[in-house]
Amino acid sequence: MSLSTLCQRCGLCCDGNLFSSLPLRRSEVEPMRRLSLPVVERTDGTPGIEQRCAALDGRCCTVYAERPEACRRYRCHLLTAAAEGEVSVEEALGVVDEAHARIRAVEAALPLERLGSPQAVLQRARHEDQPENGGPLPRETQELWNQAESHLDRHFRGRHRRM
Ligand code: SF4
Ligand code: SF4
Structure with a gap:
């Protein structure tokens, strides 16, 4: 069974149960807004995407190819x-x-x-x-x-x- 099975069955790092927001680079703010993802100010003043992520459908990311860097890098x-x-x-x-x-x-x-x-x-x-x-x-x-x-x-x- 492959590792991707794990994330496909999980989704906890996108559904708001693990985190209430995820960090965005300033250069990612506009692209995320264009994808209709609500951008919030995090407690440290930096921009982020609110979690539960609006791009999550069931346990799948609907903007996978355009997801922000933090999502690409994250591994629980x-x-x-x-x-x-x-x-x-x-x-x-x-x-x-x-x-x-x-x-x-x-x-x-x-x-x-x-x-x-x-x-x-x-x-x-x-x-x-x-x-x-x-x-x-x-x-x-x-x-x-x-x-x-x-x-x-x-x-x-x-x-x-x-x-
Ligand atoms: S990275 Fe971890 S928390 Fe996120 S979906 Fe995969 S297994 Fe779940
Ligand atoms: S953009 Fe995709 S990978 Fe990133 S938090 Fe939202 S649903 Fe998860």
């Missing part, structure tokens, strides 16, 4: 481990499936999506946890959310989270 921890043979593609697919299952569990525990709330489930959890949006979330939901974030931290972001 899991993809790197699979490319270097530290885990098999089959094992990595299991990790991807578990990530999606954990995210679905958070989604099922969240209040119904409201107008203006983020589309990505883990961003929505962050949003709903804020007092101005009715938070904090119930403890059971927070635990599911923490477990999902820990799984992403460990396997995709390549860092460990303190619970």
Whole structure:
């Protein structure tokens, strides 16, 4: 099974669950606007594309040939481990499936999506946890959310989270 199978089944680095934006070079701003991708200012003042990415259709990039440099260069921890043979593609697919299952569990525990709330489930959890949006979330939901974030931290972001 090829490495591309992994990304085709995953999409987490584009769907807003791993990141809330991705960096753009200044020279990429206009080309991305022409592709109708919303450009945002990141917390450090640099331009970025909002995630969930508007170019994502299911788990596929609809602007693949014109995607920005950050997308071309990005490899999560899991993809790197699979490319270097530290885990098999089959094992990595299991990790991807578990990530999606954990995210679905958070989604099922969240209040119904409201107008203006983020589309990505883990961003929505962050949003709903804020007092101005009715938070904090119930403890059971927070635990599911923490477990999902820990799984992403460990396997995709390549860092460990303190619970
Ligand atoms: S998070 Fe990793 S495995 Fe998933 S689509 Fe992105 S690079 Fe591929
Ligand atoms: S442009 Fe394509 S590869 Fe880049 S974040 Fe959007 S969907 Fe993903």
